[in-house]
Amino acid sequence: MKKIFFNIGLLCFGLLALLAACQDDDFSLSAPATEADAAFTFTPSSQTPNIINFASPSDGFIKRWSFGNGGTSVGDNVVGRYPFKGTYEVTLVVYMPGGSATTTQTITIANDDLTLVDIDEYKFLSGGLDAPDGKTWVVDKEMLGHLGIGPATGTWPEWYQAGPNEKANRGLYDDELTFQLAGSKFTYNTGEPGTVYVNASYGGDFPGAPKEPDGNDYIAPYTPPANQTWSLSQDGDKWFLTISNGGFMGYYSGAAPVYEILLLTPDEMQVRSVQGGVPGNVWYQRFIRKGFVRQPPEPEPEPEYKIEDIYENFDGASNVTFVPNSGGSVVTYDNPAPVPVNETAKVGKYVKAPGGGGAFSNVQIQLPYKMDLRQRHVFKLKVFLPGYNDYITDNGAEAWQSYRTLQHQVSLKLQDRTLGGNAYTTQVEVAQRTLETDKWLELTFDFDAAANRTDFDTIVIQVGGEAIYTGGIFFIDDLALQPAVQ
Known part of the structure; x- marks a missing residue:
């Protein structure tokens, strides 16, 4: 005990000495950021009063601008473009060693300058200067994936894709969205x-809304508010519509x-x-110009x-080659248990991703x-x-799930992938359930009941069950289609 107290005493003495040294060196933390640090000036450009040059003289190491028209930028000297007359609130956030500071100023644009929107994005969306009544868009109902959900990366709703006309009689396909360039007017005709x-999560936002049958x-039922407008903004090479x-637009998520x-x-x-309240879920939608008829593709052999x-x-x-799907993957891996019935050196490590992104995990062989x-x-x-997988915790979030915990289960499914996101609707499945853990098992999947089907071109392997949010690690090996019985 004496030794412990002695060491603590040395530590306290050292800390006092350090504090004294800091005091001698006049050490102090950075001063808090103030509004003065976020002061900025703005002047119209010589080209047009609708282009504004903004400048911040402070020493902040990051300066984030919001132009009040949907546009943003970062830097000491930035440029805002205002094609349309109006009053805009411009906000600057400056980050300093002592924190951040924010200021807002109001600018007024006296007149429209539509030459600033004589670019493809504005012309394609609204019809441009040649379409004073604007341009009308409708849901691309004939296209696979015109409505779908997927991760926040990529360009395709890989988790679910609505098939052609799948959402008929839902109050969606007769909606018309009109964008006018003058005044940035947006009209939603339901x-x-x-x-x-x-x-389903937001039906409460519309009192009296009945569920689909x-x-x-x-x-x-919906009456669009009056005086709605639209704006385009650019962030790097990405464009955003507000x-x-x-x-x-279209489906309300x-x-x-x-x-x-x-x-x-x-x-x-x-x-x-991004789906409201669920940042990992992104809803995708496709629209076409009203009156546009897509030419049918050349039929594939x-x-x-x-x-x-x-x-x-x-x-x-x-x-064969395995194709990962919906958070499922398989890679070659050292056999974790080289014992009967499988003593080979290498096997496949199958991973089922956790969370909503892995709820429908599988791997596929696309023939x-x-x-x-x-x-x-x-x-x-x-x-x-x-x-060691967690087969107990209920990580499910939806009442419709058949199982809410990771299952001791392996399924083989045969699908027709020409159906895209609807391939599951005509699939056949053979599942082996309530399997033992921590031992190699050789399973048999017999599709005799579907032997006369002629539409299958995809083999799906799914381990751990479906519509389950718990992730897991499994191992597979020696997949083989058996010879014909003589």
Whole structure:
């Protein structure tokens, strides 16, 4: 005990000495940032009074500007473009060693200068100077994925894609969105009987909204607010479309009225927006110019109908490639338990991602032909389900889920991927359930009941169950289509 007290005493003495040294060196923390640090000036450019030059003289190491028209920038000297007359609140946030400071000033633009919007993004969206009545867009209902959900990266709603006309009679396909350049006017015509399509989580935002007859979402009565406007802003090479006054486009997902533009041509537009309250979920939508008729693509040749060997042992013998899907993946890995019935050195490490992004995890084998299952329709697969996975915690968030915990289960499914996001609607599945953990198992999947089907071109392996938010690690090996029974 004496030794401990002695050491503490030395520590306290050292701290006192350090403080004294700091005092001698006149050491002090940085002063807090003040409004004066965020002061800025602005002057019209010599080119036009609708282009404003902003300048900040402070020593802040980051300066973030919001121009009040949807545009943003970073830097000491920045430029704001204001094609339309009006009053705008410009905000500057300056970050200093002692914190941040914010100031706002109001600028007034006296007249429109439509030459500033004589660029493709404005012309494609609104029709430009040649379309005084604006341009009207409708939902691209014939296109696969005209409505869908996916991660916040990429350009495709990989988790779910609505099929052509899938959302008929939902109050969506008769909606018309008109963008006028003059005044940045936005008009939402909901059609008859004046309804919009609303995500299940946000039906409460529309009192009296009835649920759709065969789903969870709502068909809601809606009267768009008056005097809605739109604006475009650019961040690097990305363009964003903002609707004012609580407005939205097409499907209402509870998102802020800001849409990232993924595609914009004179005839087609694709946007995405973060689902309200669920930052990891992004809703994708596609629109076309009213009256636009897409030319049908050239028909692809019918794939060959046949059967070939299908095998993968992760030790070098393989004639397939696994495609990761919806947060599922598989890679070659050292066998974690080289014991019977599987003593090989290498196996496949199958990972099911956690959270909503991994709820439908799987890996796929996408074949270049349609499978002839009449003589050969039995698959075998070895699996190892580690006991260290969490098979108990309920991480589900939706009442409709059949299971809410990770399952001791392996499924093989056969699908027709030409159906895109609807491939699951015609699939056949063979599932092996309540499997033992911490041992290699050899499982058999017999598709005899579907032997006369001619539409399958994809094999799906799914471990741990479906619509489950708990992630997990599993191991697979020796996938093989069995020879025909003689």
